[in-house]
Amino acid sequence: MEKLTFVIPTLLGVEGLTANELRRMNMEGVRVENGRVFCQGGPQDIARLNLQLRTGERVLILLGTFPAQTFEDLFQGTRALPWDNFIPKDGAFPVKGFSLNSALHSIPACQSIVKKAVATRLGQVYHQETLPENGALYQIQFSIMKDVASLMLDTSGAGLYKRGYRAVGVAAPLRETLAAAMVLLSGYRGRDPFCDPFCGSGTIAIEAALIAKNRAPGLNRTFAAQKWAWLPSQVWVDGAGEAMDLEFDGDYDIWGGDIDPSAVRIAQDNAVKADVEDLVHFEVADARSFSRQEPYGRIVTNPPYGERLMEKQEAEELYRDFGRATEGLPSGWRINLLSSHTEFERTFGRTADKKRKLYNGMIKCDLFQYDVKRGKKGRISG
Template sequence: MAHDVTLIATAAMGLESIVAKEVKQLGYDVAIENGKVVFEAPVSAIPRCNLWLRSADRVKVEAGRFRAVTFDELFEATKALPWERFITEDGKFPVSGKSVKSTLYSVPDCQAIVKKAIAERLKLKYGVAGNLVETGALFKLEVAILKDEVVLTIDTSGSGLHKRGYRTGQGEAPLKETMAAALIMLTNWEPDEPLIDPFCGSGTIPIEAALIGQNIAPGFNREFASEQWKWVKKQYWEEAFEEVEDKAWYNQKLDITGSDIDHQMVDIAKENAMEAGLGDLIAWKQMQARDLSIRKPNGYLIGNPPYGQRIGDREAIASLYSDLGKVMANHPSWSVYILTAFDTFEQQYGHKPTKKRKLFNGFIQTHYYQYYGKKQ
């Protein structure tokens, strides 16, 4: 396939600008929409984006976009699209769907109609009289209808991009790897500066920081659905993996520490770091936040502490935040970034943030409290 494709990098609400920045850094011009970043790019961008995007949830190919208010319109407009460019004769193409504020509100019916229209088109183009066998590569389709505008996409990623391949274990309320990477990218941290996460849980923030610090592509350790697609040439994947190897800074020294009150979580974090190939690059400690020991100036504390919603009780959490505020008051050169849904965080911490940003951690509305340090 020689022509460019329209790609969509999906994003958690509030992270669209971070995903857009990443896509631009890969060299593609973007348009930001709610929950996604849309861009035209050559087919070779599919491997590159899947390997490099740290904060995006998935990379999808937009197969078509049109308006439809009747099932006939949906069927005919879908059938008119060049599906044979994307889906092989034996390709598996399950269809999922969603409909918001649209005339065509029955999602099961929309899915069935799209599936039938694509099958009709493929049978016509491939000269198949009976049913398509669907034993080949997976082309996971979605029909999404918003205010009567239909967008048909094919998922290039397979498993969500947060599944980096290094998580051997996790706690009760794990932070998604994509969110952890975004929290780091929302700071001004540089790889030669100290970074501490005193609520490291299974180690996601320190591990993502180490990957960023050594410029290691987050997708280097996993597989993607589009690796099986004939029109995404093997050459593109080989070139993308070569780029990943060429751009890594394996010699970059890092000063990253992850600590947690739970020694079992610290053990899991160590195992996850080993699985990520980061070995001894991160220091791991079992300790309480109040015992945090900071020896160097000009560092960054990035944390996703318990919110008092699913883990722990409010009184204990309030005390935890108060302890952290007292410790960090003694280190004015440090910048502190805390993600929490705790409604009185500022009062407990004892300081007003320089900035705060609304983010969704899963389905929980949180604020990212940002305290900028005064560099020495």
């Protein structure tokens, strides 16, 4: 098989991190667009990417791209692609996708045209008028942007943020891929003490443990392409072996606290499911009285926004109290807080040293990054 082109969708603001991951994996032709990253590789990389990527949302194979201003364009362009190289005669091939700034804006109509075009090609190749679709899943995705259609196959199945460890969550959970991005943006690599004072179901601390250990986040789950007939099962064995060979051993100081005892119990259970319970310590704690004495460390946290879980005024009081608590930290600490609150810096008590735009689902947020520095009165100062 010739080289495959992969499309890795990402959360907005995370594309550069995903591109760096791909380069570290020695993928070729890494290219970044808004909300997605492209690269090239072989069939074995289907396993490697799905198992190892921390910040990508899923792994898609790009079958082709072509202009599509009419339904006839979409039908003929889709039918011309080599679907029979990937989908067997019993393969199930549902279709989903989206259209932006294009003449073809009806998603159901586009789904129907793509489905008919693929069925037409497969029916001709397999000499069948009706395809049974009772075999493995070959999810087709399309995107039509500015009248250019891209047709893809989804190798992942469930999104890559579904690591398999969070069977039970708490309200307003943070997506695992975003948690990993926050940890990476903080610069944490396992050497410093690491704290999440608003840990909720433990996602940030667990992702920090996976990063510290260099443990592949996909080892505890399955993927759609594992059932694909043309992809040898050995690539998954080899991919898992490579991932496990990359793991580190070490002692890490990773802590998560939450004022809600039930959230802490869930976080502890999730750490067990992620096989990092020996690396992370969770306890019931009030972030408003947070303190640490170590000379350096990192805080990465996602406090309530005041949009769903708390009223805005309550959230502001919490930010203010937590800001005061961090005034007592030694000057080697770095603080990273994700919030959608437009007045966060004012209520926290200091302008961030850096800000990074990220999206938590559809909520536009900023990652506020602070280097703790001691002022004359002990307050955090610029």
